[in-house]
Amino acid sequence: MNYFNVPKIDLHCHLDGSVRPQTIIELARLQGLSLPSEDIDEIKTLMVAPETCPNLDEYLSRFELPLSVMQTQEAIERISFEVFEDAAKENVKYLEVRFGPQLHQQQGLTFGQIIDSAVKGMRKAEKRYDIHGNYILSILRTFAKDKINDIIDAGAKHLNDGVVAFDLAGSELPGFCHEFIPYAQYAIEKGYRVTIHAGEQGSGQNVHDAVSLLGAERIGHGIHIKGHEQAYDLVKNQAIALETCPSSNVQTKAVDALSDHPVKAFHKDGVLISINTDNRTVSNTTMTDEVRKVVEEFNLTPEEYFDIYKVSVEHSFASEAVKQHLLSFAP
Ligand SMILES: O=c1[nH]cnc2c1ncn2[C@H]1C[C@H](O)[C@@H](CO)O1
Numbered sequence: 001m002n003y004f005n006v007p008k009i010d011l012h013c014h015l016d017g018s019v020r021p022q023t024i025i026e027l028a029r030l031q032g033l034s035l036p037s038e039d040i041d042e043i044k045t046l047m048v049a050p051e052t053c054p055n056l057d058e059y060l061s062r063f064e065l066p067l068s069v070m071q072t073q074e075a076i077e078r079i080s081f082e083v084f085e086d087a088a089k090e091n092v093k094y095l096e097v098r099f100g101p102q103l104h105q106q107q108g109l110t111f112g113q114i115i116d117s118a119v120k121g122m123r124k125a126e127k128r129y130d131i132h133g134n135y136i137l138s139i140l141r142t143f144a145k146d147k148i149n150d151i152i153d154a155g156a157k158h159l160n161d162g163v164v165a166f167d168l169a170g171s172e173l174p175g176f177c178h179e180f181i182p183y184a185q186y187a188i189e190k191g192y193r194v195t196i197h198a199g200e201q202g203s204g205q206n207v208h209d210a211v212s213l214l215g216a217e218r219i220g221h222g223i224h225i226k227g228h229e230q231a232y233d234l235v236k237n238q239a240i241a242l243e244t245c246p247s248s249n250v251q252t253k254a255v256d257a258l259s260d261h262p263v264k265a266f267h268k269d270g271v272l273i274s275i276n277t278d279n280r281t282v283s284n285t286t287m288t289d290e291v292r293k294v295v296e297e298f299n300l301t302p303e304e305y306f307d308i309y310k311v312s313v314e315h316s317f318a319s320e321a322v323k324q325h326l327l328s329f330a331p
């Protein structure tokens with residue numbers, strides 16, 4: 001299989017984790033910010049998480065540098081355009097990008113300005129390349145909750161027209177879902193779809209909670225349903241699609257090694273999975289690399305790859321018209 005040419009779909013990609021190192025240098029110059037280094041390799045080292053981090057929190061420390069230059073509308077629009085451009089150039093046909101609007105207010109931007117800029121950059125790339133996309137708004141679960149409904153309101157302007165879903169991201173503590181029930185309900189009432197990071201650093205119970213308490217239709221990672229029978233059965237029986245991110249899962253020690261990743265076992269047992277990047281820069285990866293790793297590690301046939309591709313299409317938050325277009329790439 002030609003991993004570069006094969007059509008691909010990425011449903012789990014963070015904007016701030018996918019910034020080109022060269023763009024950081026250029027934006028810092030334009031914004032008059034001083035960087036720890038002007039050397040592209042050193043900047044890259046600061047942005048890429050080690051092959052194995054002690055935990056998810058160490059991985060999350062790699063977002064500070066990119067976020068420092070993502071505080072203006074121009075910068076957010078440019079980075080949004082570039083993420084879609086990079087993906088389009090490796091034959092990603094559909095990309096859902098997520099980010100946390102709360103992380104882009106260091107210079108006083110409103111949630112509306114932040115979300116508008118991200119959508120604008122995506123639209124520019126969609127005009128230039130054969131790629132479609134949507135945004136997911138990630139709420140940082142360790143932040144104060146008083147602004148969450150404002151973010152949901154600001155994104156509603158683009159709902160089903162550039163913004164499609166609500167997510168919870170950041171460090172994962174046991175039982176975190178209980179505190180977010182009213183916010184997820186508010187988002188659903190407004191028309192948002194729901195995907196939640198769960199079962200990555202935390203237990204399978206968090207996945208069970210995300211589905212049963214927050215109405216998650218998809219789960220970011222979900223690795224730890226393995227060994228939690230109730231969560232496993234719920235995900236399987238309710239056809240919840242897991243957004244697996246193999247390289248990231250090895251880095252954050254969600255799995256000890258790629259060979260231990262349950263992705264193939266899940267797929268064989270009828271648990272729905274998709275293959276995604278998580279963070280193109282922080283995980284030093286591309287969709288081509290992620291597909292290659294999974295196909296080669298687990299000896300997937302082209303038919304099995306396209307089964308996964310179709311699961312990604314069906315469980316994407318794309319419009320029916322875009323889904324039909326994406327299915328036309330599968331044999
Ligand atoms: O894999 C992840 N798990 C939990 N949180 C994550 C992951 N990757 C990125 N994030 C956080 C850090 C970013 O600043 C934030 C919004 O994109 O989401």
Ligand SMILES: [Zn+2]
Nearest residue numbers: 014197220278
């Ligand atoms: Zn993620």
